[in-house]
Amino acid sequence: MRHNRISIRTSLLTIFSFTLTLAGPVGFPASAQTNGVLNDLRGGYWLAQTQDLGVWWCEGGWKVGRDREMPGQPRGQAGPVRVCAARGEYEPVQVVLRPECDGTLLEAEVSPLRQRWRTAAPITVRVDEVAYVEVKHPTDKTCQPGWYPDPLPPLRLPLALRAGQNQPLWITFHVAREARAGDYRGELKLRTTRGTVRVPLQVHVYDFTLPQETHLKSALGLGTHGINQYHHLQQPEDRKAVFEKYLGNFAEHRISPYSFYDYAPIDIRFVGEGTNRQARVDFTQFDPAAERWLDQAHFSTFQLRLRGMGGGTFHSRHLGELEGFKEGTPEFARLFQDYLSQIEAHLRARGWLSKAFTYWFDEPEPKDYEFVVDGMKRIHAAAPGIRRMLTEEPHPQLFGHVDIWCGLTPQWTPELVRQRRQAG
Known part of the structure; x- marks a missing residue:
């Protein structure tokens, strides 16, 4: 079971980094199973073929293997790269270069997209x-x-092209919210050392606009430690600036990260002595970040980190501690409820409580259920409005203590979903 979970989570990371990935071989025709997902010939459209360079395109959902064959040439004239999008939508396609000999891509330039007799459309x-x-x-x-294929770095020219290998370009169209409905045309100029190809583009804009708010909730891990390590960031201002670029990319793709406030934390301090010790919770840094990313960028969820909660995984677990008081003591319970109830009240007052969830234990085994239930009860007693998420399939022993289930897909059935929804 744990091995399967790792596989699924790895696939989810691939999905979000590449927008969409095709399912595994289950249900594929025999040819697709033989070739594998990288060589699946069902997707793709021929565009052009010179003596030294072939060009074709496909939608963003296909994984284009380096050695995948080029689609066959159609009878008659080849069609343009076709994109359909609503106002306010981002829509990607892939234009693939396949040279016969080694070469170099020198230029990739997109002309303005226009309707007949009109000025350039607000489509970037x-x-x-x-x-x-x-x-x-x-x-x-x-x-x-x-x-x-997985990373999508900015195109830096010149770009080496290898003989007999596909080199896709990821073309993202963004339709402005004020664009007129209708069809727009332009072209993509590809200049290489093996010749120049002009690819016709056609964008159909639907006569409706996507809402600003994203109603499909998501939560994807985005760790600042990995970002800083990958980009070799040392200075605090550089770390914050790059993190915000990642957050902006998430917002453009309507994906919510676990946390937007790594550099704008909720400040929790305890003052006083003995039974007079009280929590002082300061939202001075958190509130501006929440206004930007929850109210303006419309992230649909965020993980609320719980100080002193303890936690664990199916490997091991540990008790919480606050100000030297162990979980299970009256002093711990009082301080925990003091600070968490203040956070709940503040989030409710600012309209952010419905987007908050806790995630403090990962993939419990049955041996961990009692420990998990005790922790869930503690959260609910201190702040009943904060939703509790658990990465586990529904189990009767956990019923009534989990608000958001994150279980393996094969474990879900329509009846089980109906039951959990009815239970709230």
Whole structure:
């Protein structure tokens, strides 16, 4: 079971970094199972072929393997790259270069998109590179070792092109909220050392606008430690600036991170002595960040970290502690309720309570259920309005103590979903 969880979580990270990933071989036709997800020939459209360079395109959901064959040339004239999007929507496609000989991409320029006899439309276009990561040890049998497309770094030219290998470009169209409905046309100019190809583009804008608020709730881990390590960031101002770029990217893709407030924490301090010791909770740093990312960027959820809560995983667990008082003592219970009830009241007053959730224990085993239930009761007693999330499938021993279930997909059935919804 734990091995399966690791596989699923790895897949989820891949999904969010690449927008969408196709499912494993289950349900694929025989040809797709033989070729694997990287060589699935069902997606893709031929665009052009010169003596030294082939160009084709596909939607953003396909994983394009380096060695995947180019789609066959259609009868008659090839169609344009077609994109359909609502006002306020981001929509990606992939334009793939496949040279016959080694070469270099020198220029990738998108012309303004226009309707006939009109000025340029408020549609922006961004071109990124689809980069590859070598997987030497697959998580499970659903994939094979090899080079997988995943990172989407900004396109930096010149870009090397290798003979017989696909090099996708990730083209993201963003339709402004004031755009007119209708069809817009432009072109993508690709200049290489193997020749120049002009790719026709067509964008259809639907006659409706996406709401500012994202109603599909999400929560994806985004750790500042990994960001700082990867980018070699040392100065506090650099760390904060780069973190905000990640948050902005999440907001553009309507994905909510666990935390937006790593550098704007809720300050919890305890003052006084003995039974007069009280919590002082300061939201001076937190509130501006919450206004920006919850109210303006419309993140749909965030994880509320609990000081002194304790926690664990199926490997091990540990008791909480506050100001030297161990979990289970009257002093701990009083201080815990004091600070957490203040946070609950503040979040409710600012309209943010419905977006907050706690996540303090990961993937419990049955041996951990009693410990988890005790912790969930403690949270509910101190702040009943704060929702409690648990990465576990529903189990009768846990019923009534979990507000948000995060279980393995195969464990969910329509009847179980109905029961949990009725229970709140």
